[in-house]
Amino acid sequence: MNLFESPSTMSHVLAASADGETAHVFGDGLVGVISQGASHAPRDTAVILFNAGMVQRSGPHRGSVQLARALAGKGFPVLRFDQSGLGDSPVSTRPSTDRRQAELRAAIDLLARETGARRFVVGGICSAADNAFRVAALEPRVHGLLLLDGLAYRTAGYWWRYLPPRVFHPGKLWRWWRQRKTQADMANFRDFPTRAEAGAQMADMVARDVRLLFVFTGGAYRYFNHARQLAACLGKAARSPQVSMAYWRDCDHTFYRQRDRLRLQALVASWLEREFAAKPDASAADH
Amino acid sequence: MPEIFYFGRPRRALLGLRHPPPVGERVHGAVLVCAPLLQEGIRCQRALWSLAETLAAAGVEVMRFDWFGSGDSAGESAGIVMPGLVDDIASAEIFMASPASSPRPRLFGLRSAALPLLAHASQCGEPVDIVLWAPALDGHALVAAWREQHRRQLHTAGRFLSTQVASDDDELLGFVLDRSLLDDLGGLQGRDLLLPAGSRLTLVQWPASPIDAAFVAAQRAAGVAVEHVELDGADEPAWDDPDQFETQLFPRRAVTQVAMHLAASA
Numbered sequence: 001m002n003l004f005e006s007p008s009t010m011s012h013v014l015a016a017s018a019d020g021e022t023a024h025v026f027g028d029g030l031v032g033v034i035s036q037g038a039s040h041a042p043r044d045t046a047v048i049l050f051n052a053g054m055v056q057r058s059g060p061h062r063g064s065v066q067l068a069r070a071l072a073g074k075g076f077p078v079l080r081f082d083q084s085g086l087g088d089s090p091v092s093t094r095p096s097t098d099r100r101q102a103e104l105r106a107a108i109d110l111l112a113r114e115t116g117a118r119r120f121v122v123g124g125i126c127s128a129a130d131n132a133f134r135v136a137a138l139e140p141r142v143h144g145l146l147l148l149d150g151l152a153y154r155t156a157g158y159w160w161r162y163l164p165p166r167v168f169h170p171g172k173l174w175r176w177w178r179q180r181k182t183q184a185d186m187a188n189f190r191d192f193p194t195r196a197e198a199g200a201q202m203a204d205m206v207a208r209d210v211r212l213l214f215v216f217t218g219g220a221y222r223y224f225n226h227a228r229q230l231a232a233c234l235g236k237a238a239r240s241p242q243v244s245m246a247y248w249r250d251c252d253h254t255f256y257r258q259r260d261r262l263r264l265q266a267l268v269a270s271w272l273e274r275e276f277a278a279k280p281d282a283s284a285a286d287h
Numbered sequence: 288m289p290e291i292f293y294f295g296r297p298r299r300a301l302l303g304l305r306h307p308p309p310v311g312e313r314v315h316g317a318v319l320v321c322a323p324l325l326q327e328g329i330r331c332q333r334a335l336w337s338l339a340e341t342l343a344a345a346g347v348e349v350m351r352f353d354w355f356g357s358g359d360s361a362g363e364s365a366g367i368v369m370p371g372l373v374d375d376i377a378s379a380e381i382f383m384a385s386p387a388s389s390p391r392p393r394l395f396g397l398r399s400a401a402l403p404l405l406a407h408a409s410q411c412g413e414p415v416d417i418v419l420w421a422p423a424l425d426g427h428a429l430v431a432a433w434r435e436q437h438r439r440q441l442h443t444a445g446r447f448l449s450t451q452v453a454s455d456d457d458e459l460l461g462f463v464l465d466r467s468l469l470d471d472l473g474g475l476q477g478r479d480l481l482l483p484a485g486s487r488l489t490l491v492q493w494p495a496s497p498i499d500a501a502f503v504a505a506q507r508a509a510g511v512a513v514e515h516v517e518l519d520g521a522d523e524p525a526w527d528d529p530d531q532f533e534t535q536l537f538p539r540r541a542v543t544q545v546a547m548h549l550a551a552s553a
Contacts, residue, residue: 012382014293017300017361023291031291033302033359054535056332058358061461065359088289088304088336175445218448252446254533256461257454 019069022114024079027106031088032057032081034114035072045143045276046117047071048107049080050128052254056087060125060254063261070265076272077115079107083131097134104135104142112141119143119276121211123150125254130191136210137201144211144275146268149220149253153195153233161225195233203237211275213268214245219253244271289339293361294352295378299371302359303352303379306343316553317348317392318418319383321376321400324367325433326460326532328357331397334537338546345550350392352379364462369471372403373410391416393553398526399423402472405480414485420545421492421523424477424502430469432527433459444529478502484510489552491516491545493523516548 016022020038025031036042049064051057057080058065068078083103084092092099108120120139122132123146133151136142166172192198205212216224224230227247231238238245246267251260290307293300308314320335322328339349355371356362376394383392394417396404401422408415423429437459441452457463478501482488488511490498503513524536 012294012385014295014297014300017293017302018297019300019361021293021359021361023293023302023359025288025291029288031289031304053533054333055329055533056358058329058353060329060533061326062357062364087332088291090288219446221448249448250452254461256440256446257452258458258463259455 020072024110024114026081026110027103028084028092028094029090030081030084030103030106032079032107032110033068034111035068035078035080036115037072037075037077041075042077042115042117043075043276044117045119045121045272046077046079046111046115047121047123047146047272048104048111049078049146050122050124050131051080051082051087052125052128054086057082061256061261063255063264064124066261067265067268071269071272074269074273076121076269076276077111077117079111081107100131100135101138104139108139108141121146121272121276123147123213125149127190133198133201134191134193137204140208142210144213144272145205146213146215148215148264149217149224150214151190151192151198152214152216152220152224152230153192153198154223155229155232157232158223158225158229162221199235199237202234206237206240206242209242211271212243213271214243215264215267216245216247217251217253217255218249219251225249244275289336294382295375298361299355299374299378300361301352301355301375301378303350303382304339306339306349306351308343308346308348312346314348315346316550317350317383317390318342318395318549318553319376319379319392320349320351321379321394321396321404322351322354322357323398323400324354324357324372324403325364325399325462326436327398327526327536328354330534330536333535334542335397337537337539338542341543341546342550345546347550347553348383348392350379350383365457365465368465368468369403369406369475373407376403376407393418393549395420395549397421399429401477402426402429402475402480405477405482406475408482408486409480411483414483414487416487417482418489418491418549421496422477422490422498424499426472426475430473433469436460436527436529436532439529440532444532446532478505481509482506482511486511487514488512489514489516489548491518491548493518493521493541495521495523516545518544 020036022034064080068080071078082089120141121144122142125148129147129150136145255261290305292303294303295301342349353360354375356364356367397420401419440446442450492498518541522538525531
């Protein structure tokens, strides 16, 4: 079929794209797209991806679109949306925490209405992961968190691994010196709770049987540099069976290379299938 | 508040965003906004949203869209090809111009959107009204800059912990691309893409980056009325700075100035 056939055959507004995607304005004017796979029976678990940092909902290098389509192909509907003041969504006048919570609730209500899902996994990259972590504890319909370069805290072990190679390696020392001003510190854009608050919140979520997937990349090296650092900074809840973790030192913060985006899609899909395979009973879902 | 929808052919569905003027406002003109390609399209997204909202508030009907294989439109980035880009503009223009009573939209392109826009407009049989902001008019130079930026991102920008990183041959700037896109874009020169006689061409530029005089002369010789809009100040973004590769480009003063000019001249 010729994709460039005469425009006169073009229909007007389409109900959905050929990929099974629908566009929505919801909540206080938030803009989002839902991906639903056509070839797989829908599951009761859906995923919500917040936009990452200042980047719109399609994600850096379109990674959120690719991830959404890959997960939808496995039967997990995905909503990716722009938080207020970002992407195509208007600025909100609400205070920060109220706003985030209201936006998550509106996103969950939309997805539940459109897909019938009853359990929700929330997440994203960087500040999107931070927001997901903060609001997940307040929303009982959240059963999972996907945190890509999400929160973590520097430990003594972090500094022990970080400093010596730089102090004793002139090339690395020079690179750090050259980039210290031109590269904005990721911490400037982050909104971590205190370490004690994060540890307590993590313990609460684990007690609620929320499943968490942390993926750290080499792009988080300014605050994370070893797989065991998560448990060292967040306590024994981070060692519980509900928590899964991957540390990809060879990958960058925004998954620049296609091979890394494909690796991420495979990891998240297998985690979802493992952790959210069975339907919960009604009382658990409504809890 | 914008309206969001898919339009076009089902197999080539494009995501569109309509920014309507306030209800009751007299509509005077329409603008179809074409975003830059690839990474610049991501970086300029909020600036173009702001431009569209400002224009709509001033009574101009605005539509934005994602290219096929980009943003939320159907397809993969490997499906972005030059004929497809031209087709996307035609589809959006037709969509925006229906019903038939709607005015033909003014075409607006930022940076690397210029070459597909010129390729489209040069094929139109009738005069067009087109606005190019800081246009990339030399396809060869554009593709060379993209390749250099890609090399820097892999090896020198500090993106990866190792500087010995490789990507696949078909990747550029974080996207998998069809080779023909780069070949076709690289072979285009703005001065060869002449608009139909009687067209109006508005060139928006910063003082430090003047637009190729040969391009302007060629368009004028073809019977095109060319107008220059020079932006105030020095808020031109650092388009090619590898350390700012992922930052949003939002020169607020320039966006407002461009919107005011477009609204006044609609």
